[in-house]
Amino acid sequence: MVLISIGTHRPMIAKLLDLSEDGTLVYLSEESDILDSLGTDCMLTFYDDGNVFELASKIARRSSRLAGFEFVNPKPTALKRIRVKIIQMADWVRG
Numbered sequence: 001m002v003l004i005s006i007g008t009h010r011p012m013i014a015k016l017l018d019l020s021e022d023g024t025l026v027y028l029s030e031e032s033d034i035l036d037s038l039g040t041d042c043m044l045t046f047y048d049d050g051n052v053f054e055l056a057s058k059i060a061r062r063s064s065r066l067a068g069f070e071f072v073n074p075k076p077t078a079l080k081r082i083r084v085k086i087i088q089m090a091d092w093v094r095g
Helices: 076-094
Strands: 002-005 012-020 023-028 041-048 051-063 065-072
Touching: 002 023, 012 076, 023 051, 041 076, 051 076
Parallel strands: none
Antiparallel strands: 002 012, 002 041, 012 023, 023 065, 041 051, 051 065
16 A cells, blocks of 8 residues: 655555555556646655655656656665565565
């Protein structure tokens, strides 16, 4: 799960489909036009093993309910958590 926050709009929930150190692809839980402007700054909140971490991002791509985000200057601690999450996702696919 990913929570997407943009300005004063109500946060949106999305399902994490793909993740890299540079960004993520998500499936939106609902239709919304607030993600239509490419380059818009937003905050992505990730939930991982009972912990929460946030990454500043910008909208890189949008198609219907799919949205791609590029991370903006992630901190080293956030990158470490992303790497762990990527490994966990790979384990889930294998087994």
